Structures are given as C-alpha cells and as structure tokens.
Amino acid sequence: MSYNVNEKGYYGEFGGAYIPEMLYPNVEELRQNYLKIMAESSFKEEFDQLLKDYVGRPSPLYLAKRLSEKYNTNIYLKREDLNHTGAHKINNTIGQILVAKRLGKHRIIAETGAGQHGVATATVCALMGLECIVYMGEIDIARQAPNVARMKMLGAKVVPALSGSRTLKDATNEAIRDWINHPVDTHYIIGSAIGPHPYPDMVTRFQSVISEEIKWQLKEQLGRENPDYVVACIGGGSNAAGTYYHFLHEEAVQIIAVEAAGLGIDSGESAATSVLGKEGIIHGCKTLLMQTKDGQITEPYSISAGLDYPGVGPMHAHLSKTGRAEFMSITDADAMKAGLELCQLEGIIPAIETAHALAIFEYKKFKKDDLVVVSLSGRGDKDLNTYIDYFKL
C-alpha cells in the first residue's frame, strides 16, 4: 500500500483538484513545476540555508524526562515550537516563497485562522520583499488581535473575510477568490496539507523536514532510526503530515493522529473530522469533511483555532480509511489540562493545538520501553489569553 500521492494527485480515493476552470492555469503551472523546482540544487541550497540560519533548524528532539516518568514510558518532544515565529508553519512558507519567486510571482496571498500561518507568511514576504495579503475571518481578527498586529508590523495587509461564518473556512474561500481575480502575478501560500493537488503533497514535502530530522536525531541519540510511535495533532494536518512522512512506509512505526473533540464528539460542538466527517469536496480536494446531509459544509468547533477546520488533508483521510493511522480525539478540557501539565512538568508552554497531542497519555497506555515521539508543533504564547481565561490566572 502506498501512502504517497499518485501521479493524478490522489491518496487512495482522496485528493485531486476540484477547482473552477478559472483556477486551472494557476494550479496547473504549480503542478508542472513544483517537483522540478524542489529538485534544483540552488533551490535545495537556499531552502536548507534558510531553515538553518533563519528558522533555527534542526529543532531539538528532547527527551521529556518528568513527563515520561509520569506516564511510565519514553516521550520525546520534537521542538517545532522553537522555530522562528513559534511553530512548524514557517517550514512550509519558506519553501513556498522560494517556489513563488522561481515562478516569477510578486504578490503573495494566504489564509489564516489563528494567525500563525498568516504570521509565517508575512514573515517570509518581508524577508523576500514581496507584497503580502492575508485573509482572515472577521471573527478571528477580533479574537486574535496580537497576531493581526504582528502581521501588520511585518508589512502584510490583513483583509477581513466577511462572508459565511467569517472564520478560517471563509478566509480560505476569500483567498481562492483573490487568486481567481489575480491569475498571473499571484501565488497562494496554503498553510495546511489541504487544497487542490499539488498543495497537499507540496506542503507535506516542505514539512517532511520534521520526520527527516527525527530519524537522524534518534539515530544519534539512541542508535535507532525508528520510534515505536509518532504522535501529532491534526486540523488540516500539515505538522502531522511532516511528522509522519518518513515513517509512512515503516511498518514498525505506529502513527497516531489527534483531532479536536471540542466539547465532545456528540455535543454538536466538535472538530473531529475523521469521526464526524463524510467524504466530499472542500477547498479543491476530495477528503473527509463535516457537512450536512445535503452537502453543505458545517462550522466546526474547538477551543484551539488551529484545529477548528471542517476538513482534514486528503493524505490523512487516506491514513484514516486504510487504518494506517490511529485517530484519537481529545476534548477542550483534556487538552487544556495537558497543556498546563507540560508547563509544570517540563517548563514548556505549548500551543493549545499541540496540547491535544499531549493529552492522549491519559487515555492510551504505552509500554515502559516504548519510544514515543510527539510533535510539539507550536508554542503557547499566542494562546496566553485563552489559558488566562480558562484557568482564571
């Protein structure tokens, strides 16, 4: 069984490019060029150099001793939170801005929910001196003020998405409309492993540096390349895709994907797409998504803005359907508790997205000698207000 994308852009039955004809030339240009560009030695050199000197890679692989002790197993944290801008998102935006430059684009657009991808995009645009427009739901703009300010300081224009539910899903719609209206000079940097082919594959490849490093770091530290488990939280699924990538075909490595259950799977306020979703089309790809019986896309809920998305990347839909990955879902309450626990046991304040992945240790028992690698996808500074409100700090 292959877990990689095929030449038509599908992972099993999921993926493809379900786009209006207006987008065809843009997406086709990218499809024909992305692998070629990524294979150029000058590209690789520039990408690696920026990841090292600008992002601060490799990110540490850290044995969380006290956390391991508490759960009686061996937990390693892949510290994506230590990257420049505070999350894994920058790996992808660095890669895509270099692709955009080689395609001769001088205007960059992006969508953002919590603002992390928007900040990562605004950052690389400032770095390269390119115009940057970030679409963000009107409601998200109100609740993520610090990230809006960051983007503005970095020179980006933040445009409120006023349509539909005025959150991430609608920001994505607005970004796609912008691309339709500017087909020649603009590149759209999608922030997750979602969208029409080749986006899920391209984003996954840029994020795959995470699992590439895990492999050699484990070899260096423990003399073995493969852990027993890799664990990551999933919204659209870019940090998860990068964390799994080099282990997808290593059968001995078990893959765990952690979705946001929100207030609970059956509460009507959830974002657990693998459980509540059904096959359909969202933002240009066939995948699992939360929708009404009539095929209207519904609004998910999670306390974490980064997991608050009604779909999941097509690769993850395939991993779920084939059983390659075990999907778990974690409620707001459990995630918040796990986030605080990491602060107190390891001195690390995680993003609330990441806290969902950390919460599985309360529910899944690992063996004493198991080696579990968890992607610590982002830091919690951006979530301070949510933590303050939740714990009445």
Added chain:
Amino acid sequence: MNRIQQKLQENKKLLSIYFTAGYPNLNDTVSIIQNLEKSGVDMIEIGLPFSDPLADGPTIQASSTEALKNGMTTEILFNQLKDIRKTVDIPLIIMGYFNPMLQFGVEAFCKKCHELGIDGLIIPDLPVDVYKDDYQKTFEKYGLINVFLITPQTSNERIEFIDSISNGFIYMVSSSSVTGSQSGFGDNQNHYFERISNMDLKNPQIVGFGINNNATFNQATQYAKGAIIGSAFIKFLTNHSVGEINKFITSIR
C-alpha cells in the same frame, strides 16, 4: 434533440438568466422561472445554493447564504420543480457546486433532473478530466448537457479539448474574476471575445460574468451567441418583487 441544442439553433442572440433558488424567499423558485419566461428570457440557470461558492462574488454568495437560511435543500428544489414542465418550455439548467450533488448521489441527481425536464448542468468545481473519466456516461444516459467554463487564461489547446467533449454551449467567463465583480468591458475582453470567435469551435459560446445592462449585453453578444446575467439580476430581486421581473429584462434588450 435537447431543448438547449434547439434553442442554440434559433437565429437570435440569447439572454440567459441565473438566479439562486430559495432567494429572496424559499418558495419563489417557480414564479421566478415563470416570470422570466414570460419576459422573453431564452434560458434559465437555477442556482442550487452552496455554503462555500468559491467562484462567486459577494452578491451570489450572500443570496446563497440567505437561501440556505430560508431552508433550501436539493430535495426541496426538486420538489418545487416537479410540475415545472407543465408551464415552462424554455431550457432549464441547474448550476451548483459539486459537493451537494455528490452527497445526493451523482446518478440519482442526474436521473431526477431527467425526470423533471432539466436540460443541463453547470458545475464550476467539477474538473473536465474527472467529468470525462467518471461522469460523462451518466450525464449522457440521462440526456443532460454539461456546460464547461473557459476564461481569458484558458489555453487554446485546452479550449479545443473542452469543445470536443461539450455538446451544447461553452460558458465563456468574460474576465479573470469571480461573478459580479466587473463593470463594463475593455479592450482585453474584446480581444478575447474575438480570439475565441475566430477559433471556429463546434459549440457556440455564451458569455457570463460582468453582464449587467444593455451595453454589456450588446458588447458580449457581438461575437458570442448569447450572454448570461446573474449578480445584476440577484441585486434586482433584492429590491423588487418577482412581478417586476419584466422591467429588468426589458432594460437588457
């Protein structure tokens, strides 16, 4: 012969109107269609509302949101249309995004359209190659014409491919934009209209996006077989009653 094909043979420039089913009121569908036909419209696109209409601008998106709020569903639309062929003769096309059709079941959707007397479908996010590989046979089995879009960015090679698998008309998007975002046509559009007209395609072209009055209708149909109006008509419905539709249509031609 399908009603669309018959209509395309008439020796006149065609006016096609798009409206969103369920807007302004849930049960306006039939009376809007009847009034449009009475006003002399040649063809109607019935919009099946979708929560996330990527190719549409604010006007059609807002009308879709409103229609969904009013309770419109695929099932309800089909029910509203059950006797439509007793009173309406002009070609009827359903325009909608692919996901609601996928959830209804593509074959079931096509069968239902056939039973109701729907003549064709426009599905902006169903790509040409997926249609050809997976759905063309089903559409043909139920006598439905699938209409594809081309834009100023579409290569001649791809236009020829689209022409080869079309059997009605080609929906020519006037500019690189979402619906409802243009005001008037410039030289770029004229060159594009002329370029396509000179390609001698087997399918006639009908221009959409950016047509909102007599001037743009005339300009679009100078080269093309007809023109489609959507957003401008939705705006009209926002401020006028269904009974006044005639006023809008007579202002166009």
